[in-house]
Amino acid sequence: MTTKTPPTKLDVPLLDLKTQYAALKSEIMPVVERVLDGQYMINGPEVGEFECQASGYCNTKFAVGCSSGTDALILAMMALDLKPGDEIITTPFTFFATVGSIHRQGLTPVFVDIDPKTFNFDAEQLEEAVNEKTRAIMPVHLFGQMADMDTVLDVAEKHDLKVIEDAAQSIGAKQNGAPAGSLSDMGCFSFFPSKNLGGAGDGGLITCQDEDLYKRLLMLRNHGAQERYYHDEVGGNFRIDTLQAAYLSIKLKHLDNWHEGRRKNAALYDEHLAGVEQVTTPIIADGNESIYNQYTLRVQQRDELQKYLGEAGVGSAIYYPLCMHEQKCFSYLGNKAGDFPVAEQAAAEVLSIPIYPELTEAQLGHVVETIKAFYA
């Protein structure tokens, strides 16, 4: 590689949560004080209020707040009565929690390769992975864009499979007008602080349309008890804190604005990076509306570019460097490198750059200029 002139510097973190908080502080603090004064810290009225707002936002009949996105996935699988050894089809290119929670339920994850354009699993390959042990499909809506739900639902109907959407990165994303989490048996969301709707700590949510399933989720969330100290089955403590729900209610009101800001930034990057041949900007499938939880490029000389960006003050991250089928902890599944080549290639080429809505024009310009300077 030729030696580059050192880049000019400007601080552009991958995510800037302090700026967002500063803008909301005067709205948040009175609510925090009110909840603390009330000391109704578990199952306070704010939990139900938030769930009601969230189900409205996701266009579902019901929503159940819970302790994290990971626990949302676990709770959803518990509510479907899946048995050890049952298979769930999902993607090898995702955050660990998708597959980790399948494993923790004693279920067997089965992978299909991804679509090189969207990074989501290639739903056209689902049917080949179905066998007599298959019970469910878990599409992941990665980086803010929904997986191909039409095909998922077709295959599910044909083979009588359940569908749980891992929508942890995609609250508010849409496909042909339908929000993530509204099209399947259950949608699972995360409020990890770096998600578009980020909590003050861990939190999660499950959406569903079926009342029986909803009641089951409520029960399982609270140690399987409908009536206190009388347990019909074994659940767990999967509750969301009152304080967390109150905090998220405030932020939910701003979420569409933030999505809009991210889309605006994405459009600017798309435009300014279009001429850089070593870079492929994100591709959004027809009918999809992304919320850009991440703006993920495919790039040449990825690791060198990341280092160069870092020297210029620009934060970036690799989501994700190693596919799930290649993780040591899943080696027992018998997959090996080369089994899902499209996902593996993505893992070698992806780089996510700052996309948060508070990004200034100067910051965005600096990211673009630094990428261009690297390849010049």
Ligand SMILES: *Cc1c(COP(=O)(O)O)cnc(C)c1O
């Ligand atoms: C964040 C995330 C989760 C887990 O959410 P937590 O709230 O961190 O437990 C699950 N799946 C995906 C795809 C995620 O990005």
